[in-house]
Amino acid sequence: MPDLYRVAIVGSGPAGLSAAAHAAALGMTHVLLEKTDHLSDTIFKYQKGKHVMATPSNLVLRSDLDFDAGKREFILDTWNRQIEEGKVNVRFDAEVVEIAGSIGAFEIKLKNGDTVQAESVVMSIGTQGNPNMLRCPGSDHKMIQYQLDDPGEYVDEHITVIGSGDAGIENALGLAADEAQRNIVSILNRNAEFARAKAANVALLEEAEANGRIFVRRETNPAEVKDGELVLETRDGTETIPCDRIIARTGSQAPRKFVESCGIDFTSEDRAAFPQLTPSFETTQAGVHVIGALAGYPLIKHCMNQGYDVIEFLNGNLDLKPADEPILAEKFAALPGTRSVEEWLEVFNKNIVILEELSPLQMRELMLDSDVRHYGMGDVIFVRNDPGSSMFAIAEGSVEVEVNPDDASITVPIEQGTIFGEVGLISGRKRGATIKAAEPTTVIELSRGAALKLIATVPAAGRAVNRITIERQLLQMFGSGLNKDDVAELVEAAELVDVPSGKTVIEEGADDKDIYVIQRGSMIVEKDIGGKPVFLSYLPAGSYFGEMAVIDGSARTATVKAAIKAQVVRFPGEVFTALMERKPQLRERTMEDMASRREVNEFIEGQKDSFSGAVDMYSQTAQFLVDNGLGEATDVLLIDEKLCVGCDNCEKACADSHEGLSRLDREAGRTYAHLHVPTSCRHCEHPHCMADCPPNAIKRGPDGEVFIDETCIGCGNCQRNCPYGVIRMDAKPPKKPSLLSWLLFGAGPGPGEASYDWRSKKSAKEGATQPKTAIKCDMCAGIKGGPACVRACPTGAAIRVAPEKFLTFTKLVEGAD
Amino acid sequence: MASKAQSKSARKGNFAFNEKRRNTDHSSFLTHKGFLWMWIALILSGASIYGYMTIEVEPRHNGGSWFGYTLGTIGALLILWLTMLGVRKRRMSAGHWSLKAWTSAHVYLGLALVVVGTLHTGFQFGWNIHTLAYGLMLFVIVSGIYGITVYASLPRALSNNRNEMTRGEMVEALAALDRQLESAAQPLARANSDRVIAALKADVFSAGFTARLTGAYPLCATSRAFAAFSKGANDEAQERVLTLLERRKDQLGQIRRQMRLKALLEVWLFIHIPTTIALIAALTAHIVSVFYYW
Numbered sequence A: 001m002p003d004l005y006r007v008a009i010v011g012s013g014p015a016g017l018s019a020a021a022h023a024a025a026l027g028m029t030h031v032l033l034e035k036t037d038h039l040s041d042t043i044f045k046y047q048k049g050k051h052v053m054a055t056p057s058n059l060v061l062r063s064d065l066d067f068d069a070g071k072r073e074f075i076l077d078t079w080n081r082q083i084e085e086g087k088v089n090v091r092f093d094a095e096v097v098e099i100a101g102s103i104g105a106f107e108i109k110l111k112n113g114d115t116v117q118a119e120s121v122v123m124s125i126g127t128q129g130n131p132n133m134l135r136c137p138g139s140d141h142k143m144i145q146y147q148l149d150d151p152g153e154y155v156d157e158h159i160t161v162i163g164s165g166d167a168g169i170e171n172a173l174g175l176a177a178d179e180a181q182r183n184i185v186s187i188l189n190r191n192a193e194f195a196r197a198k199a200a201n202v203a204l205l206e207e208a209e210a211n212g213r214i215f216v217r218r219e220t221n222p223a224e225v226k227d228g229e230l231v232l233e234t235r236d237g238t239e240t241i242p243c244d245r246i247i248a249r250t251g252s253q254a255p256r257k258f259v260e261s262c263g264i265d266f267t268s269e270d271r272a273a274f275p276q277l278t279p280s281f282e283t284t285q286a287g288v289h290v291i292g293a294l295a296g297y298p299l300i301k302h303c304m305n306q307g308y309d310v311i312e313f314l315n316g317n318l319d320l321k322p323a324d325e326p327i328l329a330e331k332f333a334a335l336p337g338t339r340s341v342e343e344w345l346e347v348f349n350k351n352i353v354i355l356e357e358l359s360p361l362q363m364r365e366l367m368l369d370s371d372v373r374h375y376g377m378g379d380v381i382f383v384r385n386d387p388g389s390s391m392f393a394i395a396e397g398s399v400e401v402e403v404n405p406d407d408a409s410i411t412v413p414i415e416q417g418t419i420f421g422e423v424g425l426i427s428g429r430k431r432g433a434t435i436k437a438a439e440p441t442t443v444i445e446l447s448r449g450a451a452l453k454l455i456a457t458v459p460a461a462g463r464a465v466n467r468i469t470i471e472r473q474l475l476q477m478f479g480s481g482l483n484k485d486d487v488a489e490l491v492e493a494a495e496l497v498d499v500p501s502g503k504t505v506i507e508e509g510a511d512d513k514d515i516y517v518i519q520r521g522s523m524i525v526e527k528d529i530g531g532k533p534v535f536l537s538y539l540p541a542g543s544y545f546g547e548m549a550v551i552d553g554s555a556r557t558a559t560v561k562a563a564i565k566a567q568v569v570r571f572p573g574e575v576f577t578a579l580m581e582r583k584p585q586l587r588e589r590t591m592e593d594m595a596s597r598r599e600v601n602e603f604i605e606g607q608k609d610s611f612s613g614a615v616d617m618y619s620q621t622a623q624f625l626v627d628n629g630l631g632e633a634t635d636v637l638l639i640d641e642k643l644c645v646g647c648d649n650c651e652k653a654c655a656d657s658h659e660g661l662s663r664l665d666r667e668a669g670r671t672y673a674h675l676h677v678p679t680s681c682r683h684c685e686h687p688h689c690m691a692d693c694p695p696n697a698i699k700r701g702p703d704g705e706v707f708i709d710e711t712c713i714g715c716g717n718c719q720r721n722c723p724y725g726v727i728r729m730d731a732k733p734p735k736k737p738s739l740l741s742w743l744l745f746g747a748g749p750g751p752g753e754a755s756y757d758w759r760s761k762k763s764a765k766e767g768a769t770q771p772k773t774a775i776k777c778d779m780c781a782g783i784k785g786g787p788a789c790v791r792a793c794p795t796g797a798a799i800r801v802a803p804e805k806f807l808t809f810t811k812l813v814e815g816a817d
Numbered sequence B: 001m002a003s004k005a006q007s008k009s010a011r012k013g014n015f016a017f018n019e020k021r022r023n024t025d026h027s028s029f030l031t032h033k034g035f036l037w038m039w040i041a042l043i044l045s046g047a048s049i050y051g052y053m054t055i056e057v058e059p060r061h062n063g064g065s066w067f068g069y070t071l072g073t074i075g076a077l078l079i080l081w082l083t084m085l086g087v088r089k090r091r092m093s094a095g096h097w098s099l100k101a102w103t104s105a106h107v108y109l110g111l112a113l114v115v116v117g118t119l120h121t122g123f124q125f126g127w128n129i130h131t132l133a134y135g136l137m138l139f140v141i142v143s144g145i146y147g148i149t150v151y152a153s154l155p156r157a158l159s160n161n162r163n164e165m166t167r168g169e170m171v172e173a174l175a176a177l178d179r180q181l182e183s184a185a186q187p188l189a190r191a192n193s194d195r196v197i198a199a200l201k202a203d204v205f206s207a208g209f210t211a212r213l214t215g216a217y218p219l220c221a222t223s224r225a226f227a228a229f230s231k232g233a234n235d236e237a238q239e240r241v242l243t244l245l246e247r248r249k250d251q252l253g254q255i256r257r258q259m260r261l262k263a264l265l266e267v268w269l270f271i272h273i274p275t276t277i278a279l280i281a282a283l284t285a286h287i288v289s290v291f292y293y294w
């Protein structure tokens, strides 16, 4: 063993393994340091038998190790074998805790005190991080574990779960699920409430508690772990309970701190930021490289390719073309001229303001998630009111915006280098105007994911996008009489404010004079009538409020508060007043809006005198719907239980029009005054489910639907991230016999979702078990006639509506017959 | 795979249609489109009655006159179309149709059949296949009227009784109580624990037809055990069993009310559908015989 390795590779995930295998193949002296006692811990921890997918399918694999879609076990076996055969030098149980020194002479400290010397380092530790340890004596006791693979494994044990998040609750429920295991399960919560967990999980836990299946101990902390015992610190003093096993689920520490302690800078403060990298994956600490999920590439294939590439770079092969070159070449093929991929990337980098600061590596990554298009003069790029959540940047040429819906000849130019379409991106809603190419023009269309990543990781890009968004939103909202220069002062004075859910922005009776525009999220307007807050109206993203006080100088006439976590832009009232004085059209326009809002408010106040019950009902129902996620929904399924006969035809129709699996659970969910919000996708304005999807398989479609495409790898992240529990993980079922043969001969399970039994038996017989992937409602987009669930309801109980259309007095009270 | 993904994102949506849909009002099958089908049914009935009164047929109105044939044809076609609801309900094809609209039309046109069919007979009844077909038709219609009565009146009760619980949760809640009862019954004396065991053993879901429809379970072992214990629960163990039995009784009550309401909402279809099949058979015989003897 040499004293000084040419390269030390930290972490043996697909990225680190592939790097080590290539180093071994090239005869480079190397060591692969792995924290656990096995290779590739993230994949090791997948569910048993999980079908691992090899996306993107058009990317070639460049690695000394084999990888193709298949079972977790097969992939791990293959790698174990190949690592052994390839004479890779692996050191297990070697958690790296510090990297000191500099290029040519790094000193890598391990947890057990050993050190390893290397000329260069490749960090491929993934993003899992370390689970938070218990902070009490005995926290290194061997009966503590940080993960639960198979709850069915334990019998006759006293098990304590520590942690009040979803993971902890789900583990506790799993352990207590089967009475026959006779486990005594307790869960500890430091606080009185389970505030961080999903409502559905909390409900299940409370039910299990009521049924005596789980002991829930609130306001309780572990005080000491001893053999077979756990000492608790409760509100009324200490208590000792028998304990054979502790499952600690108190979250994990992202690896960022550790990475930064090695001298590596990130691109920004944002949680979504990644380390700054050169095209050869080198960090701001010369000689230290970062690859794989930690570098922002969560797919196994990318990880493996980068492992190979980084070793090639270290070996001096700096001309190596990245493996994604052919994919980019294909993307750019339709563009005019004969520029190479590299030349195009340079053009984009140089011409587009918000991309200026990107490194070539970031440019490539961005382009993989984006599209490039060329338009001839006069070609339409998008049309007003089209839904759209992508953002465009003009690489060459310019476009014009049709600002007046009634007169296509009135246009405003947008020049080369800037962006457009950003409002759709920010508010996740409709395009505000039609845009055409003013000359032959090349544009980049950044997918929502790519654009948000850009904003998060490049602060300057974020600021630029924000400024333009505010400016355009103002122009769009207040009509065609204004231009860029008119609103410049307002834009300058604008201030972006984050508003947590439920927080008041404007208080009734106050005499502040600012005016607000909702950039994301939504607001509800309430008025105190007879000592009770009465719901007046609902304001979706893209609307403004606070104008009344500005115009007539009165005190605030109603309270406006966030229906969900929101972001608003605040403009000082004086600046707005000044602008109105200069621009009478603006005053007129605002007065009109104000008058119609007043009318609604007065109507409801008037009703309150004569039909107090109806107004209370309206107010409470609206509040109930907002509490159940309508505030961020764009399209939500509701069931009027005054009409629902419980035939479940809605679920059956959903299954029959979607590969045999229902995407809605009619009975689950909350009900108020016979209005029921079943478990079905709300097509959120800013879908939580999209946040963390490795292949970016969750998209927004042309009808505004949020859907999951075929590239889903079944990791389950979206299921965990959706606060409404509407995503299920299941395998595509085998085909059913036709309706006719069921009607006539009773063949097969009949209409609707086949039982789990039927599905698994049939697919076992056909010998074609499908991988489990994420499935959810796609709003029946692409199906003529629209949502099957709604069309299949015989009584009209099931409807799918937009909140801003439904949360009105007429719909909620008068429409309900 | 990639090409399929692309075809989906490149798919041209129909956003305007969806925006309109998202603005839908909520109306039931009875009030659908401002009672459109009720008006159509009334016009059809009115026209039939008007024709019957004004058109002279010799020697008298009957099924065999040209007017009778017209009414008969309309009636037969209507019956066939009404029957198609059973297929429509189960075939989830694409298209701008809704089962609500179909049900709305079904109900009102089905009622119009009373007029059309009766006038078709010319009030000539006898012990024959023709009157059998007529009788079956009326029977189907009467069962349909029962159907809309329960559709209009029971859903609220179903919703209230469910109280945000799903079927699965109700069953699970009962199973959890059973587990607690089982261990709570351990310290009891033989006679008492037998009562509890009897309550636990009874299969909740194998209720008979009448029990299901009436919701009355006179032999309920849980109620009996509860009654026995409430006479004199004199130690802590018995108190605990008594409370659990009461909770089990309540939980059973919820499940049974749910089964009853569902049964009331469905039972009529077990008359409506088979009678429809009998009606189609009788109707065929009626038509064949008419043409045969023609």
Ligand SMILES: Cc1cc2nc3c(=O)[nH]c(=O)nc-3n(C[C@H](O)[C@H](O)[C@H](O)COP(=O)(O)OP(=O)(O)OC[C@H]3O[C@@H](n4cnc5c(N)ncnc54)[C@H](O)[C@@H]3O)c2cc1C
Residues within 6 Å of the ligand: A010, A011, A012, A013, A014, A015, A016, A033, A034, A035, A036, A039, A040, A041, A042, A043, A046, A047, A051, A052, A053, A054, A055, A094, A095, A096, A097, A124, A125, A126, A127, A128, A291, A292, A293, A294, A297, A298, A299, A300, A301, A303, A694, A713, A714, A715, A716
């Ligand atoms: C449930 C699930 C399913 C998924 N399914 C798929 C799929 O089907 N297809 C796909 O392409 N992707 C899938 N992914 C994503 C993919 O697994 C990860 O993005 C990928 O494993 C990342 O690889 P990596 O090499 O960067 O890091 P990891 O695989 O996370 O490996 C990091 C390794 O470093 C070790 N380590 C960490 N810290 C230290 C330290 N300080 N010292 C030493 N060693 C350390 C860890 O123990 C681990 O072995 C899935 C992810 C999840 C969670």
Ligand code: HEM
Residues within 6 Å of the ligand: A647, A794, B079, B082, B083, B084, B085, B086, B087, B089, B103, B106, B107, B108, B109, B110, B111, B113, B137, B140, B141, B142, B143, B144, B145, B147, B148, B151, B269, B272, B273, B276, B279
């Ligand atoms: C001769 C006349 C009629 C025939 C042949 C007929 C036939 C049918 C058939 C075949 C079904 C489908 C049942 C199923 O598959 O679940 C049905 C459903 C129904 N019928 Fe009729 N029907 C007739 C008249 C009526 C009338 C007069 C009414 C009401 C006044 C009525 C009310 C209903 C209702 C409410 C349903 C249930 C719809 C649903 O839940 O999907 N029917 N009928």
Ligand code: SF4
Residues within 6 Å of the ligand: A680, A681, A682, A683, A684, A687, A688, A689, A690, A706, A721, A722, A723, A724, A725, A726, A727, A776
């Ligand atoms: S899956 Fe969940 S998070 Fe995603 S859009 Fe639907 S409701 Fe929102």
Ligand code: SF4
Residues within 6 Å of the ligand: A637, A653, A654, A655, A658, A662, A663, A664, A680, A776, A777, A778, A779, A780, A787, A788, A789, A790
């Ligand atoms: S809209 Fe379509 S996919 Fe969504 S729940 Fe209804 S039937 Fe299912």
Ligand code: SF4
Residues within 6 Å of the ligand: A639, A643, A644, A645, A646, A647, A648, A649, A650, A651, A666, A792, A793, A794, A795, A796, A797, A798
């Ligand atoms: S189809 Fe309509 S009536 Fe039937 S269960 Fe669904 S919502 Fe209720």
